[in-house]
Amino acid sequence: MSEVVFLLVPKLHLLDLAGAAQVFSTAADVLPSSRGSACYRLRYVADDPEVPTAQGLAVKAETAWPKLGADDLVMVPGWRSPGTAGGPRLSASQARNLYDHHRLGGTVASVCSGAFALGQSGLLDGRRCTTHHDLQEELARRFPEASVIRDVLYTEDDRVITSAGIASGIDLALHLVAVRHGPAVAARVAREMVVFARRNGDEPQASAMLRHRSHLSDAVHRVQDRIDAHFTKALPLPELASATGVSQRTLTRQFTEATGLTPLRYQSLLRLERAEHLIGQGATVDAAARAVGFADARMLRRLRAGAAA
Missing domain, CATH: 1.10.10.60 (Homeodomain-like)
Structure with missing residues (x-):
């Protein structure tokens, strides 16, 4: 079983979290189980046991960072107001945990402004990345060592995966399912979710x-x-x-x-x-x-x- 850990920060966007979480939850439902266990287990971690969202609904989280392996994924949903004046910053322990998970062979991903968290952890330096089209200039300014790719749905560079705004987290998660289990499984998950189609990463953010x-x-x-x-x-x-x-x-x-x-x-x-x-x-x-x-x-x-x- 693979762990999918969502690192939650205050004022996170519900769809950034729920879209990707639904993909892995549905994949666990449609894939054959091993000894009665699902192929994915979803976990939610934060500094505090209750995290407020941008949409007003608080979500529960674990406060202890789980033990992870190279097959596990850590994903950071985006949040409201990531600019220099209003965006939250990761704690030192959160940033270190993200960096260490990648250093030990794991995959780290972000949705929308969650890319700023990866930047704070040093994971964007020298790598291709993207974020919501309204935030790309700010991401490039704050992390000049990153190579910000404009107008794509998601990028993948050495197990660091970033996606554009909100719903593109679904495309990113479907891509990860396709890589691990094949496009037919990803297509089945998309059908179960009534998603029109799995889009490629280099498709434009705005049609x-x-x-x-x-x-x-x-x-x-x-x-x-x-x-x-x-x-x-x-x-x-x-x-x-x-x-x-x-x-x-x-x-x-x-x-x-x-x-x-x-x-x-x-x-x-x-x-x-x-x-x-x-x-x-x-x-x-x-x-x-x-x-x-x-x-x-x-x-x-x-x-x-x-x-x-």
Whole structure:
């Protein structure tokens, strides 16, 4: 049995903790047991027996650090306000325990601002890491020896694994399950959790659906809703304009002003992003092109080449 130890700090985010914990708990349910024991045992440790969360619900924890081996994992969920003025710091014993666990062959991981805890322990020096997109500059400033990778879901460098914001902890945990038990087991865990798909670590933190939503045009948001829901289908501009109640010319102008893209270009980005995910999961370019609505793979290849240029 492997121990999965969550190191809890005050004001931790519940989803940072619960998302990853659910993955390992579900993995323990779906994997065959050995002599009646689950493959994972979850533990929660902190300096105090009760830890307040950012969402107002206190959680219980052990105060004694468990004895761990190289097969065990220590994970640090993120917390609110990790900046220089408001972020909590690990105690000296917590930082030492993290560092020693890694030094003795164990794996250490973080979710969101939990990367700051790994930095305080010296585990980010000389290593690739990431965190929530709003915190990346601060992480790089506070730990200049770290190599902060922008706009990825998670990084892995010599048994130090860091993930981006909040829900990406689920992707990180599914990745660890896939590494240990194979992608089929990780896929089964994802299905049990009703997670749409296990994302690769190098996928962007903000999808195209999110990157082009920071505008105030209700009409354009309605068009985006329609494209988001049906991007694998043909969506002629006259049909989109009619559904919005404006002329084609007006729709194109408003959409471009709000997003920097034409409706067709926005739809192509969604198709490309989904196709890249499918290819990353093992699909051929031809199969991915058909799945996202292209008649053949030529357009997908052109889009991929343009994105790489």
